[in-house]
Amino acid sequence: MPVFSSEKEVTPEVKSVLLRDIRPNPHQPRKEFCEEELRELANSIAQVGIIHPPIVQRLTDEPGYVLVAGERRVRAAELAGLTEIPVIIRSEDAIYSAHAALIENVQRVDLNALEVARAMRQLLEQHGYSQEELANFLGKKRSTVANYLRLLALPRDIQASIILGTITMGHAKAILALEEETQQRLLHEIIMREGYSVRQAEKAAQRLAEKQKKGQLVFQNRDFYLEHLARQLEEKLGTQVTITGTNKKGKITIDYYSLDDIDRIITLLGAS
Numbered sequence: 001m002p003v004f005s006s007e008k009e010v011t012p013e014v015k016s017v018l019l020r021d022i023r024p025n026p027h028q029p030r031k032e033f034c035e036e037e038l039r040e041l042a043n044s045i046a047q048v049g050i051i052h053p054p055i056v057q058r059l060t061d062e063p064g065y066v067l068v069a070g071e072r073r074v075r076a077a078e079l080a081g082l083t084e085i086p087v088i089i090r091s092e093d094a095i096y097s098a099h100a101a102l103i104e105n106v107q108r109v110d111l112n113a114l115e116v117a118r119a120m121r122q123l124l125e126q127h128g129y130s131q132e133e134l135a136n137f138l139g140k141k142r143s144t145v146a147n148y149l150r151l152l153a154l155p156r157d158i159q160a161s162i163i164l165g166t167i168t169m170g171h172a173k174a175i176l177a178l179e180e181e182t183q184q185r186l187l188h189e190i191i192m193r194e195g196y197s198v199r200q201a202e203k204a205a206q207r208l209a210e211k212q213k214k215g216q217l218v219f220q221n222r223d224f225y226l227e228h229l230a231r232q233l234e235e236k237l238g239t240q241v242t243i244t245g246t247n248k249k250g251k252i253t254i255d256y257y258s259l260d261d262i263d264r265i266i267t268l269l270g271a272s
Helices: 035-048 071-079 094-108 113-127 131-138 142-153 156-164 169-176 181-194 198-213 221-237 259-268
Strands: 013-018 055-058 065-069 084-090 241-245 250-254
Touching: 035 071, 065 071, 065 084, 071 084, 113 131, 113 142, 113 156, 131 142, 142 156, 142 169, 156 169, 156 181, 169 181, 169 198, 181 198, 221 241, 221 250, 221 259
Parallel strands: 055 084
Antiparallel strands: 013 084, 055 065, 241 250
16 A cells, blocks of 8 residues: 555645644654754744744644644744744645654654654554555665664663663664563673673674573673673783683683793783
8 A cells, every 4th residue: 555645735835823823743753852952943043034944734623733844943933932933834634744743853853763663653553554665655674664663672771771872773783683681681781881882782692692592691790791801801912811700709811822922911911
C-alpha cells in the first residue's frame, strides 16, 4: 500500500496567525528541546523574523490550528516575545501530520535515536505500514528502520543512556548484538565505565558472545573487568598479561622473553 497519497494535496495558504491559536502537534516525536538552541533561534527571530514559516492545519472541531511542523520556531517565537507569526496552512489529514512531524524533525534537528524509534513505531501502529513501506517513505533501508525499532526492546537504563547521549546509536547496535539482557547490561556498564568507542564496544560484544557460546562467561562484572584490565596492560606493555584472583586478593603475571624485554617492560612501568 502507498505510504502517502497526494490526492488530497491542495495549494497551501500562507497567513499570519496568533500564537495562542496554535495547538501542539500530538504526533511530535521530539520531547526535549535544548534551551540554549531555542534562545539562539529566538534572538535570530527577533532580529530578522521567521524565514521558514511553520506548517499548521486548521482544527476541525474548534477555532484555531494544530502544528504540523516547526515546533522549535513556534517556541522560539514565544521566547522572542512575538504574539503573531506567519504560518503555512495545509489541509491534509492526520496521516500527513504524523509524517511531517517525523520528517521535519529528522531532517532539520536530529532526534536522539530513541525519539526516532518511538516516532517510527507510532507510524507503524497507527497507520498500519510495514517496515518496508515506512523505510521507503523515509528514504532509509529496511534494516535501518528495524535497528531503530529494536532499541525499544533494550532495558530502560540503557535507553536512558541513549536519550542522555552518553552512548550512541553505534554503541546501542553493539549491545543489541547480544541476545540476553544480562549480557547487554554487562556490556553497557563496561562502555559507560571505560568510555569505549563504538569499535571497542563491537569487539567486546563479540568476545562476550564467544564466551557465552563456549559456556565460559561468568556474569560477574569483576571477572570481565579484570580481563579488560589485562588487555589494557597487554596493549601498554606489548606482552601477555594475566590477572587472577578475587575482590580481596589476586596476582598479575607479566610475561617476558629476554633480558632486554625485561628492561623494556620495567622502563614502561616507570621503574629503573
